[in-house]
Amino acid sequence: MNAVVETENRPYEGNFLREVEREVEGGDWVKMCMQCGVCAGSCPFGPHWEHTPQKIFMMIRAGKRQEVLASDAMWMCTSCYNCVVRCPRKLPITTIMHGLASYSNRLGLAPKMQPTRDFSLQFFNNFKRTGRVNELKLTIGLYFKDGLVAGIKKGWEMRHVALSLLKAGRLNPFELFGGHKCKDQKGIEAMFAKVDEIEAAEKAGK
Numbered sequence: 001m002n003a004v005v006e007t008e009n010r011p012y013e014g015n016f017l018r019e020v021e022r023e024v025e026g027g028d029w030v031k032m033c034m035q036c037g038v039c040a041g042s043c044p045f046g047p048h049w050e051h052t053p054q055k056i057f058m059m060i061r062a063g064k065r066q067e068v069l070a071s072d073a074m075w076m077c078t079s080c081y082n083c084v085v086r087c088p089r090k091l092p093i094t095t096i097m098h099g100l101a102s103y104s105n106r107l108g109l110a111p112k113m114q115p116t117r118d119f120s121l122q123f124f125n126n127f128k129r130t131g132r133v134n135e136l137k138l139t140i141g142l143y144f145k146d147g148l149v150a151g152i153k154k155g156w157e158m159r160h161v162a163l164s165l166l167k168a169g170r171l172n173p174f175e176l177f178g179g180h181k182c183k184d185q186k187g188i189e190a191m192f193a194k195v196d197e198i199e200a201a202e203k204a205g206k
Helices: 003-011 014-023 027-032 038-042 053-062 064-070 084-085 093-106 117-130 135-143 147-156 161-167 173-177 185-205
Strands: none
Touching: 014 027, 014 064, 014 093, 027 053, 027 093, 027 185, 038 084, 053 064, 053 093, 064 093, 084 093, 084 173, 093 117, 093 173, 117 135, 117 185, 135 173, 147 161
C-alpha cells in the first residue's frame, strides 16, 4: 500500500505511460502532447470536463494511474473530432479518450454509475448479438438496469415518446421475441473475431 502511495506522489513516473502505450489504442501518441490546451478550448463539453484531454495526458505522464482510469473524463467525449482537427500535432485525441474509457472498463475501474458507460455497454452488447440494434431490447435494458421499480417508473415517464415511436413504426413490441438482424450471422461473428485478432496482433507488436 505504501509503495502505491509513494508511486502516485512522484512528480514523474513513466510506468503508466508505457502501460497506456501498450494497452490503449492511440496511446503511443500521448507523449507527443505539448500541453497547448487547444483540445480543451475546442471541446463543446470543455467547461464540464473533470479533466480536459491535455490534463489527462499530463496525468498519464505523471503516473496518476488511479486518478486517470477512475475518472469520468473519458466518458464525456462525444466524438465530434473538433480536438483532432485543431490539434497542432494531429494527435488522435478522440481515439485515445475512447481507448482509455475501454481500458478502464476492462480493468473494472470505470465509474459504475456513469450514464455514457451504461449506454455504451448496452448498445455494444445489443448490436453484437445480431449485427443490428434492437431498439426495444436496448431501451428495456437501459430502463431496467437499476431494477424493476425503476424500469417501470422510467417507462411511464417516457410513455408519450414510446407512443410516438409506435405510430412512426420505429418501435415494434414483437421485437422483444426476436427482432430484425443481419442475414449473414456467420459473417458478423467472423468480423468480431477478426477485430480480436488484429487487436491481439497489435498488442503483441508493441
